[in-house]
Amino acid sequence: MAQSVLAVTGGASGIGHAVAVLAASHGTRVAVLDRSPSVGEVAKELLDLGAPAALGFVCDVADPDQVARAFAAIAEDLGAVTGLFTSAGVDQAGMAHELSVEHWRRVMSINLDGTFYCVQWALRQMMAATGGSIVCCSSPASFVAFSSGGASAYSASKGGVSALVRTLAVDYASYGIRVNALVPGSTETPLMWSNVAPQDQSAMRQVLASEIPLGRLATAQEQAKAAWWLMNEDSSYVTGSHLVCDGGTLAKGSVSV
Numbered sequence: 195m196a197q198s199v200l201a202v203t204g205g206a207s208g209i210g211h212a213v214a215v216l217a218a219s220h221g222t223r224v225a226v227l228d229r230s231p232s233v234g235e236v237a238k239e240l241l242d243l244g245a246p247a248a249l250g251f252v253c254d255v256a257d258p259d260q261v262a263r264a265f266a267a268i269a270e271d272l273g274a275v276t277g278l279f280t281s282a283g284v285d286q287a288g289m290a291h292e293l294s295v296e297h298w299r300r301v302m303s304i305n306l307d308g309t310f311y312c313v314q315w316a317l318r319q320m321m322a323a324t325g326g327s328i329v330c331c332s333s334p335a336s337f338v339a340f341s342s343g344g345a346s347a348y349s350a351s352k353g354g355v356s357a358l359v360r361t362l363a364v365d366y367a368s369y370g371i372r373v374n375a376l377v378p379g380s381t382e383t384p385l386m387w388s389n390v391a392p393q394d395q396s397a398m399r400q401v402l403a404s405e406i407p408l409g410r411l412a413t414a415q416e417q418a419k420a421a422w423w424l425m426n427e428d429s430s431y432v433t434g435s436h437l438v439c440d441g442g443t444l445a446k447g448s449v450s451v
């Protein structure tokens with residue numbers, strides 16, 4: 195069964211946008227939640243691509259009231275969600291001993307709290323209907339430290355997402371709700387370069403390409419195809435799982451010299 199109503203957080207850019215586009219091309223009704231005001235244009239794009247309905251919600255996922263309003267509107271206008279892809283996230287680097295409380299809270303409140311608020315509403319709608327599939331964006335930082343350093347807040351937030359996914363998968367399996375995580379490796383999106391000065395990006399891309407076993411970064415579309423498999427009945431026996439889509443990076447697990 196394909197998804198009938200899919201909510202995508204962070205759907206205005208990168209991996210979330212690619213998932214929304216793929217879902218639209220499969221005839222899914224799509225709700226895009228993002229703090230970016232471009233969600234209206236994204237909804238138009240999705241309709242042009244074949245979505246039977248598409249809505250954009252300017253929504254800060256770190257604000258539980260905004261999330262509640264958005265999910266109520268989705269249920270009213272599109273129907274109860276059958277799928278949720280949580281992609282909204284930020285990567286703000288900094289060494290732990292220098293982090294401000296605000297820095298730590300910002301990363302945790304968007305990446306972890308925001309995921310929880312959206313998942314909570316999706317679970318309620320799915321439980322009242324016929325189940326569904328939830329896929330949350332985790333990160334390799336949930337399993338290993340980045341050799342570039344300074345990812346303590348980001349990795350803690352993504353470790354929380356991974357633990358949440360496993361727990362929810364067990365708690366809600368009997369309701370016909372599957373919960374899985376996508377683990378994207380280095381992927382060409384604005385977030386990928388958010389901690390890198392523009393003049394350093396080309397050199398860093400080359401270093402990454404030389405160290406990633408598949409020899410290049412991923413595209414957002416490649417991540418979307420992996421996420422789409424997890425969201426659909428093709429993966430009907432998969433829950434509580436992490437799909438690593440990283441060109442072999444985690445499997446390599448060794449220093450470069």
Ligand SMILES: NC(=O)c1ccc[n+]([C@@H]2O[C@H](COP(=O)([O-])OP(=O)(O)OC[C@H]3O[C@@H](n4cnc5c(N)ncnc54)[C@H](O)[C@@H]3O)[C@@H](O)[C@H]2O)c1
Nearest residue numbers: 204207208209228229254255281282283331380381383385
């Ligand atoms: N790009 C990578 O290399 C990579 C690797 C591992 C994991 N991830 C994860 O994938 C997910 C998607 O990242 P991306 O690479 O597509 O980044 P991106 O920057 O292209 O997209 C992130 C989107 O989230 C939105 N967003 C940020 N804060 C928000 C908030 N408070 N409320 C609502 N929307 C908000 C942004 O506006 C943006 O549209 C993130 O959770 C990220 O941590 C990315």
